[in-house]
Amino acid sequence: MIIDPITIALITLGGALIGLGVHFIPVGGAPAAMAQATGVGTGTVQLAAGAGLTGLISAGYMYNFLATSGSFTTSDLILVLASGAVGAMIMITVTMFIGQLVYVYCVGVPPVSAKVDKDPITGDIQDIYVSQGTEGHGVPTVSFVSGTIGGLFGGVGGSLVYVQLMEIGNTPADPAVVALAGIFATGVFYVNAVLASYNIGGTIEGFHDPKFKRVPKAIISCLIASLICAIIAVPIMGGVS
Amino acid sequence: MIDPITGLGLVALMGALATIAGAAEDLESDVGSQSNPNSQVQLAAQMDFPHRIFNKAISGEPPAYGLWCAAGATVASVLLAQNMSVIFAIAIGSFVGAILLGLYSVTAHMGRTTSQKRFKQPIYMDMVIGHLPPIMGHGYIAVFCIVSFSYIMDHMLGHPFPLPLLAFLWGITAGAIGSSTGDVHYGAEREFQNQPFGSGLNAAQSGNIVRKAESGLRNGMDNVWACAKFGGPVTGLALGFTVFFDNWRSTVFSGMNAVIAGLIIVLILILANRLVEVQARKAYGPYKDEEGGTEA
Numbered sequence: 001m002i003i004d005p006i007t008i009a010l011i012t013l014g015g016a017l018i019g020l021g022v023h024f025i026p027v028g029g030a031p032a033a034m035a036q037a038t039g040v041g042t043g044t045v046q047l048a049a050g051a052g053l054t055g056l057i058s059a060g061y062m063y064n065f066l067a068t069s070g071s072f073t074t075s076d077l078i079l080v081l082a083s084g085a086v087g088a089m090i091m092i093t094v095t096m097f098i099g100q101l102v103y104v105y106c107v108g109v110p111p112v113s114a115k116v117d118k119d120p121i122t123g124d125i126q127d128i129y130v131s132q133g134t135e136g137h138g139v140p141t142v143s144f145v146s147g148t149i150g151g152l153f154g155g156v157g158g159s160l161v162y163v164q165l166m167e168i169g170n171t172p173a174d175p176a177v178v179a180l181a182g183i184f185a186t187g188v189f190y191v192n193a194v195l196a197s198y199n200i201g202g203t204i205e206g207f208h209d210p211k212f213k214r215v216p217k218a219i220i221s222c223l224i225a226s227l228i229c230a231i232i233a234v235p236i237m238g239g240v241s
Numbered sequence: 242m243i244d245p246i247t248g249l250g251l252v253a254l255m256g257a258l259a260t261i262a263g264a265a266e267d268l269e270s271d272v273g274s275q276s277n278p279n280s281q282v283q284l285a286a287q288m289d290f291p292h293r294i295f296n297k298a299i300s301g302e303p304p305a306y307g308l309w310c311a312a313g314a315t316v317a318s319v320l321l322a323q324n325m326s327v328i329f330a331i332a333i334g335s336f337v338g339a340i341l342l343g344l345y346s347v348t349a350h351m352g353r354t355t356s357q358k359r360f361k362q363p364i365y366m367d368m369v370i371g372h373l374p375p376i377m378g379h380g381y382i383a384v385f386c387i388v389s390f391s392y393i394m395d396h397m398l399g400h401p402f403p404l405p406l407l408a409f410l411w412g413i414t415a416g417a418i419g420s421s422t423g424d425v426h427y428g429a430e431r432e433f434q435n436q437p438f439g440s441g442l443n444a445a446q447s448g449n450i451v452r453k454a455e456s457g458l459r460n461g462m463d464n465v466w467a468c469a470k471f472g473g474p475v476t477g478l479a480l481g482f483t484v485f486f487d488n489w490r491s492t493v494f495s496g497m498n499a500v501i502a503g504l505i506i507v508l509i510l511i512l513a514n515r516l517v518e519v520q521a522r523k524a525y526g527p528y529k530d531e532e533g534g535t536e537a
Contacts, residue, residue: 034278042276042277046420050413061491064400083500083503086490086499090503099425106425106472107441108439109521111518122515128528128529141514141515175403186409
């Protein structure tokens with residue numbers, strides 16, 4: 001019984017990328033929904049999954065286009081991963097931008113980070129813009145850029161898992177295989193997003209947040225969890241020879 | 242492969258459907274009170290503020306909408322396989338999704354409220370009966386539109402994912418967007434109109450939600466009336482933009498050009514966000530002066 005180790009390794013890598021990406025996404029959880037914390041007002045898993053799965057839809061479309069029109073090469077793989085990344089980045093930037101409009105024009109608060117005195121990207125002073133009794137509000141530039149990077153990693157990770165699962169059977173036009181690979185990729189995404197969110201513990205502003213230093217722990221956990229997922233998924237997709 | 246003009250028309254139609262879906266999704270979560278702002282509705286009774294606001298947080302909005310949409314799309318797929326007309330199949334599928342939403346709404350509301358008996362939070366049966374049709378109605382519109390644009394993507398634009406999976410994924414995205422954008426209007430503004438405007442919510446005021454309406458006691462209907470003026474439409478815009486931009490770039494361009502077009506859209510949004518940030522900081526000013534004292 002032989003299972004392709006490269007496929008297993010790449011699915012595991014995809015899972016770790018998802019876990020890493022979640023840490024970049026600025027989420028304030030329930031407090032942010034009350035303009036009580038910096039970031040988007042929803043949960044870590046929710047937003048990461050929303051973005052990553054939008055990327056998966058884009059990647060699935062691109063993979064189908066490339067794989068059914070001839071042999072699937074490494075440059076094709078890069079194109080599919082890029083397509084997934086851009087799909088996720090579009091979703092997350094649109095969401096953060098519209099969320100920002102609600103914070104600014106509806107709630108009437110300026111975007112500000114409570115974790116740094118100056119925005120590392122723009123250099124804007126932050127602390128004096130934090131309203132009393134809150135831990136920041138809105139999505140400042142540094143968090144916005146961080147979220148975009150998170151979308152990139154999440155999109156690449158999800159797409160990598162999907163492509164590897166699809167490549168096992170080498171039947172890109174079979175709807176049953178597409179459905180199985182799609183739902184497995186979604187599952188691997190959720191496993192890693194939930195693991196990462198335990199590490200984050202509710203809220204994170206982005207890569208400038210002190211909580212971001214916990215990333216190595218999450219990567220190790222995600223690697224282990226994704227490895228188990230891969231070992232289960234590959235034989236089910238028909239990857240045992 | 243369809244011709245580009247027809248493709249663009251379909252992408253525009255998908256964007257329009259997504260806009261309606263996003264707005265309906267957010268308004269459903271306002272009238273029924275779901276997602277993060279519901280933590281305050283839940284907390285209010287515990288802080289000795291009994292209220293008449295519907296309290297259902299079945300789950301996070303993304304998994305909830307993933308479930309309604311997947312259920313609706315599965316029923317629609319079965320009916321389509323039996324050669325039923327597309328509109329009827331999607332309409333019946335969405336109806337099943339809306340019934341599921343209604344069932345979960347009642348059990349979630351009653352379960353949550355009965356668990357608060359010790360805080361003297363009553364269950365108002367008139368409220369349960371009165372709120373259920375708008376919850377299911379908004380849910381129906383959202384599910385119908387999401388399944389419809391998933392159908393266009395699946396059957397007309399040639400997406401490889403089966404309809405139920407596509408509707409499931411778009412349902413998760415719609416829930417994530419609704420939870421991230423429009424709900425902030427409900428949570429940070431509408432629930433706390435008794436607090437000074439433009440300062441966010443002081444953590445000390447958690448649970449002190451507005452319980453009196455323009456007339457009588459406030460309920461979910463009053464909340465959705467207000468949120469329909471800003472939170473709902475912008476949520477629709479967010480989902481509409483996501484669906485439109487993502488599909489527009491892959492319809493107009495192909496290969497690496499589609500990726501570059503997407504990156505340009507992302508870059509424009511980063512710059513637009515910066516402009517809004519600068520304008521907000523200038524318009525509202527700091528809460529404290531440079532030395533740390535509080536400004537008037």
